[in-house]
Amino acid sequence: MPPDPLYLEDLHVGQTFVTDSLTVTTDQIKAFAREFDPQPFHLDEEAARDSLFGGLAASGWHTAALTMRLLVGALPLAGGVVGAGGETTWPRPTRPGDTLTVHVEVLEVTPSRSRPDRGMIRTRSETRNQHGEAVQVSTVRIVAWRRPFTG
Amino acid sequence: MPPDPLYLEDLHVGQTFVTDSLTVTTDQIKAFAREFDPQPFHLDEEAARDSLFGGLAASGWHTAALTMRLLVGALPLAGGVVGAGGETTWPRPTRPGDTLTVHVEVLEVTPSRSRPDRGMIRTRSETRNQHGEAVQVSTVRIVAWRRPFTG
Numbered sequence: 001m002p003p004d005p006l007y008l009e010d011l012h013v014g015q016t017f018v019t020d021s022l023t024v025t026t027d028q029i030k031a032f033a034r035e036f037d038p039q040p041f042h043l044d045e046e047a048a049r050d051s052l053f054g055g056l057a058a059s060g061w062h063t064a065a066l067t068m069r070l071l072v073g074a075l076p077l078a079g080g081v082v083g084a085g086g087e088t089t090w091p092r093p094t095r096p097g098d099t100l101t102v103h104v105e106v107l108e109v110t111p112s113r114s115r116p117d118r119g120m121i122r123t124r125s126e127t128r129n130q131h132g133e134a135v136q137v138s139t140v141r142i143v144a145w146r147r148p149f150t151g
Numbered sequence: 152m153p154p155d156p157l158y159l160e161d162l163h164v165g166q167t168f169v170t171d172s173l174t175v176t177t178d179q180i181k182a183f184a185r186e187f188d189p190q191p192f193h194l195d196e197e198a199a200r201d202s203l204f205g206g207l208a209a210s211g212w213h214t215a216a217l218t219m220r221l222l223v224g225a226l227p228l229a230g231g232v233v234g235a236g237g238e239t240t241w242p243r244p245t246r247p248g249d250t251l252t253v254h255v256e257v258l259e260v261t262p263s264r265s266r267p268d269r270g271m272i273r274t275r276s277e278t279r280n281q282h283g284e285a286v287q288v289s290t291v292r293i294v295a296w297r298r299p300f301t302g
Binding site: 032035037038039040051059060061064065066068069072079080081082086088089090143 | 190192219220223231233237241
């Protein structure tokens with residue numbers, strides 16, 4: 001059974017979530033790069049060796065997309081996970097064969113002043129590889145709905 | 152012929168770039184969502200109608216990936232376009248059939264204090280649809296290399 005949906009009232013500062021994990025293959029890294037970030041260090045092992053990355057590296061936007069994939073599975077927000085924007089850094093690249101897991105912490109829970117049916121949460125997500133090293137850190141604002149009044 | 156590569160010395164505050172354009176199809180929106188952001192409002196027209204988006208909308212991370220695709224084609228930085236991180240907001244969603252173009256402005260050019268071979272630029276990128284409306288605004292720090300000394 002899917003977990004109960006979470007409303008604004010169910011969320012609190014300091015609350016944490018840990019997602020499932022997924023493993024990224026060389027083929028996936030290259031396929032994403034061909035479509036969205038066709039640069040040699042994301043496409044070709046040899047060219048990557050002589051680049052800033054020192055070896056094949058996933059596009060940061062691939063890491064971001066995989067992070068979203070993991071978050072969608074682990075954050076059962078009522079109405080879905082809809083980000084309004086945020087800050088992202090990539091302390092190190094995702095490498096072929098890396099297994100990623102996202103650790104999420106709720107930083108703020110803010111009811112909307114103008115719209116009584118919703119609010120915003122701000123979360124910090126750290127996407128870690130199998131060595132526990134961060135490949136992405138993001139703080140994102142996400143819409144959260146208030147529990148409907150049922151009388 | 153590809154354009155000459157740009158080094159840190161070639162970049163200045165206020166410099167602007169405009170990318171090519173690309174058009175996003177319904178199938179691409181759904182394919183990206185299936186892989187990275189499998190939520191009803193990115194996958195199914197009918198479910199999307201009743202959501203916050205009021206109709207099928209691309210994942211924000213899809214918009215981000217398409218923005219990168221356009222940037223890679225238009226910013227001929229020596230050594231490639233390698234982002235260190237940044238801030239992203241999505242003022243409105245990308246819709247099926249939207250044609251996107253990215254307008255880039257250089258905000259800062261900062262030589263590294265510790266590494267004489269490189270620096271950072273900070274850019275503001277606005278990804279606009281065919282109506283000139285912003286679907287993504289991001290300020291990103293990007294590595295820029297100094298021109299090698301050739302004697």
